[in-house]
Amino acid sequence: MPKFQKDPRKETQSMDKQAFNEDFAFRSLLITTIMGIMCFVASIFFNVAEFLSILIYQNSFFIVIDITVRVSVILFFFFFMMISLGNYKDLLGKPSDWKEIIFLFCLSLLQTMRNIYVFGFTLLGLIILLFYLYLIQES
Numbered sequence: 001m002p003k004f005q006k007d008p009r010k011e012t013q014s015m016d017k018q019a020f021n022e023d024f025a026f027r028s029l030l031i032t033t034i035m036g037i038m039c040f041v042a043s044i045f046f047n048v049a050e051f052l053s054i055l056i057y058q059n060s061f062f063i064v065i066d067i068t069v070r071v072s073v074i075l076f077f078f079f080f081m082m083i084s085l086g087n088y089k090d091l092l093g094k095p096s097d098w099k100e101i102i103f104l105f106c107l108s109l110l111q112t113m114r115n116i117y118v119f120g121f122t123l124l125g126l127i128i129l130l131f132y133l134y135l136i137q138e139s
Contacts, residue, residue: 022091029087036080043073043111047118070112071121078108078126082133105130 047070081104089096108126112119 025087025091029084029091032080032084032087036077036084039073039077039080040111043070043077046070046073047111047114050114067115067117067121070115070118071125074108074111074118074122075125075129077111078104079129082129101130 082101085096085100085104105126109119109123112122
């Protein structure tokens with residue numbers, strides 16, 4: 001017979017915390033996936049259909065805004081989908097594979113094939129985002 005009795009409250013508190021963390025991770029997974037899909041649709045709308053380019057005249061200021069909007073939407077897509085992928089893998093208890101990251105990287109670059117300036121700035125932004133996500137990951 002042990003001298004000290006276990007406190008049953010401590011065990012239930014840790015189980016409640018774990019369930020709360022799983023619920024929070026699942027909710028975060030859903031929100032980031034929805035935001036990533038919305039950015040993907042907007043990217044297809046702006047980059048493939050070139051909706052914004054139709055409205056813009058040959059003014060250099062508006063062309064810069066057009067390129068900025070296109071690049072930003074693609075980078076937001078990549079960022080939200082990387083967070084979503086990380087949350088999904090965290091719920092499964094597995095680390096993210098390089099294959100999945102490279103797939104998202106290539107999918108992001110495929111959206112830029114109609115404009116060389118958008119491709120260049122997006123490539124630079126994706127490399128910076130990958131470097132940033134690599135630096136902030138937990139060791």
